[in-house]
Amino acid sequence: MITLSNVVKVFKNRFGSFTALDGIDLSIQKGEIFGIIGYSGAGKSTLVRMMNLLETPTSGDVTVGDTNLNSLSSKDLRRARRKIGMVFQHFNLLWSRTVYDNVALPLEIAGVPKSEHAAKVNELLSLVGLSDKADLYPAQLSGGQKQRVGIARALANDPDVLLCDEATSALDPKTTDSILELLKEINRKLSLTVILITHEMHVIEKICDRVAVMESGRVIEMGSVVDIFSNPKTTTTREFISQVAGDEHIDAEFLQNLGQGAILRCTFVGGSASQTMVTSLVREVGVEVNILQGQIKRLKDIAFGTLYVHIPGNVDIEAQAIAYLKKNGVKVDILRGAEGGGQA
Amino acid sequence: MNEFILTYLPNVVKFWDYIVKAIGETSYMVSVSLVLSAVLGIPLGILLVITGRNHLLPMPAFNQILSFFINIFRSIPYIVLIIILIPFSRQLIGTAIGPDAAIISLVVGSAPFVARLVETAIREVNRGVIEAAQSMGASNSQIIFKILIPEALPAIISAVTVNAVALIGFSAMAGVVGAGGLGAMAYNYGFNGFKPDIMFFTTVLLIVLVQVVQMIGDAIARKLDHR
Numbered sequence: 001m002i003t004l005s006n007v008v009k010v011f012k013n014r015f016g017s018f019t020a021l022d023g024i025d026l027s028i029q030k031g032e033i034f035g036i037i038g039y040s041g042a043g044k045s046t047l048v049r050m051m052n053l054l055e056t057p058t059s060g061d062v063t064v065g066d067t068n069l070n071s072l073s074s075k076d077l078r079r080a081r082r083k084i085g086m087v088f089q090h091f092n093l094l095w096s097r098t099v100y101d102n103v104a105l106p107l108e109i110a111g112v113p114k115s116e117h118a119a120k121v122n123e124l125l126s127l128v129g130l131s132d133k134a135d136l137y138p139a140q141l142s143g144g145q146k147q148r149v150g151i152a153r154a155l156a157n158d159p160d161v162l163l164c165d166e167a168t169s170a171l172d173p174k175t176t177d178s179i180l181e182l183l184k185e186i187n188r189k190l191s192l193t194v195i196l197i198t199h200e201m202h203v204i205e206k207i208c209d210r211v212a213v214m215e216s217g218r219v220i221e222m223g224s225v226v227d228i229f230s231n232p233k234t235t236t237t238r239e240f241i242s243q244v245a246g247d248e249h250i251d252a253e254f255l256q257n258l259g260q261g262a263i264l265r266c267t268f269v270g271g272s273a274s275q276t277m278v279t280s281l282v283r284e285v286g287v288e289v290n291i292l293q294g295q296i297k298r299l300k301d302i303a304f305g306t307l308y309v310h311i312p313g314n315v316d317i318e319a320q321a322i323a324y325l326k327k328n329g330v331k332v333d334i335l336r337g338a339e340g341g342g343q344a
Numbered sequence: 345m346n347e348f349i350l351t352y353l354p355n356v357v358k359f360w361d362y363i364v365k366a367i368g369e370t371s372y373m374v375s376v377s378l379v380l381s382a383v384l385g386i387p388l389g390i391l392l393v394i395t396g397r398n399h400l401l402p403m404p405a406f407n408q409i410l411s412f413f414i415n416i417f418r419s420i421p422y423i424v425l426i427i428i429l430i431p432f433s434r435q436l437i438g439t440a441i442g443p444d445a446a447i448i449s450l451v452v453g454s455a456p457f458v459a460r461l462v463e464t465a466i467r468e469v470n471r472g473v474i475e476a477a478q479s480m481g482a483s484n485s486q487i488i489f490k491i492l493i494p495e496a497l498p499a500i501i502s503a504v505t506v507n508a509v510a511l512i513g514f515s516a517m518a519g520v521v522g523a524g525g526l527g528a529m530a531y532n533y534g535f536n537g538f539k540p541d542i543m544f545f546t547t548v549l550l551i552v553l554v555q556v557v558q559m560i561g562d563a564i565a566r567k568l569d570h571r
């Protein structure tokens with residue numbers, strides 16, 4: 001749906017130049033919710049603004065649908081932008097217009113006859129649950145309601161793509177979740193491709209199918225959310241995961257005092273629910289299992305858990321347990337082998 | 345009451361018809377120059393913003409020249425402007441005195457003032473909102489007429505109100521150099537003609553006019569402001 005190939009963006013000013021995007025290659029599938037996560041200044045906003053050419057690339061190509069945006073005349077670009085909705089962190093609503101008129105603005109801009117506005121605006125307001133607020137002004141709404149208006153407005157011209165730049169970053173956690181639910185619902189109902197920029201892993205785990213991690217203008221890691229969670233490759237990614245994974249650190253002294261046996265980190269994805277796995281491991285392999293620490297989280301539509309266990313016994317027992325776990329689709333990392341003890 | 349007026353404002357009664365005429369002249373000068381200065385000043389103010397760096401239509405050289413000329417007109421004292429514009433008035437309307445000639449200098453003097461006030465008003469419009477409109481595929485003219493002007497309207501109304509008050513003051517000054525109106529009345533009859541009651545009364549009228557104009561302007565701006 002969206003393809004960026006070797007996109008570079010250099011900002012120039014009196015003091016010199018700054019490379020905000022340093023060769024981005026990205027391919028976003030139709031109908032997926034694609035997350036882009038990174039710290040402030042990583043280049044996320046610059047990247048998402050490439051996708052409707054609010055920011056023009058210094059070099060490289062940006063393709064949305066089957067049009068290469070760089071090649072369009074300014075008139076055609078304006079037409080193409082109608083099919084790419086955008087939602088902003090600070091909502092960017094017109095305070096001089098009512099909720100209704102804010103949602104109607106894109107229709108006015110696209111030259112849709114006024115007689116067709118009411119049906120479309122009312123449909124969108126009911127989609128975002130604001131039918132009763134049509135005549136209010138944005139100043140009379142809460143942050144979450146403002147963002148709902150922003151989303152309704154972005155959908156006015158039936159776009160194929162929805163770009164969300166930190167759409168939930170100005171909202172409290174509860175409102176964030178309700179907006180994420182709404183985006184998920186829209187994605188499903190309208191089979192819309194959604195691109196979500198965020199610095200919060202919570203947003204990614206909640207609704208994204210795939211994620212790209214950005215740092216210093218580069219994509220440093222990219223893949224399905226499950227893969228990224230179960231097998232992060234960079235420190236930055238691990239830091240983001242730890243935002244939502246709680247404290248994964250296990251006290252070294254505590255491990256020392258555990259005595260003989262293996263210490264394992266088991267990662268469960270999807271089907272293999274951790275509790276039944278432990279029970280059957282004990283029953284079928286006949287080993288003892290001490291659960292040290294564990295948690296299960298729900299990603300968009302898949303369960304994902306990590307469990308730290310201590311299995312007393314020798315190398316044979318360790319090998320049997322690991323073989324059983326692996327056979328059942330559990331990823332196992334050995335933190336300390338059965339023999340020797342002490343070192344991780 | 346009648347007795348009071350006859351005792352303290354004898355000339356006001358005697359010259360009442362003149363005062364009525366002067367009110368008419370002042371209203372005419374102020375309202376026509378208010379409209380003309382808004383018609384000139386508002387587009388200039390918008391141009392000052394959108395031709396600036398990083399805005400809709402960046403034209404740095406044009407922007408600096410425009411800004412320079414606006415500053416020049418703003419720094420010429422009004423009384424000097426009246427004199428400079430005498431030949432121009434003769435060319436344009438055939439005379440350099442009277443209310444119409446005053447309107448020319450009032451417009452030339454206040455349009456740049458309006459332009460600066462409108463510039464500030466337009467600059468206050470949130471950049472994010474402009475960007476949102478661009479992301480919808482809005483053209484520059486749609487952004488000006490659907491975003492910039494409506495969003496800045498209360499501030500533009502306030503700017504026009506400030507200018508109206510300034511115009512009332514300047515029209516009184518123009519009156520002194522032959523444009524008629526309440527200022528001329530105060531000066532010619534009141535000051536030169538030794539009729540202090542006329543000077544007092546016309547001044548009170550000017551004060552009332554300013555208050556009324558300010559009240560109306562504030563009310564409209566408040567009604568339009570949904571922030």
Ligand SMILES: Nc1ncnc2c1ncn2[C@@H]1O[C@H](COP(=O)(O)OP(=O)(O)O)[C@@H](O)[C@H]1O
Pocket residue numbers: 011012018020038039040041042043044045046047
């Ligand atoms: N118009 C601009 N001119 C100069 N530098 C810019 C401009 N826009 C963004 N940058 C710089 O590019 C970098 C990336 O910015 P941005 O894409 O906004 O990051 P993020 O959204 O990830 O926080 C920042 O260091 C920022 O200062």
Ligand SMILES: [Mg+2]
Pocket residue numbers: 044045046166
């Ligand atoms: Mg950003």
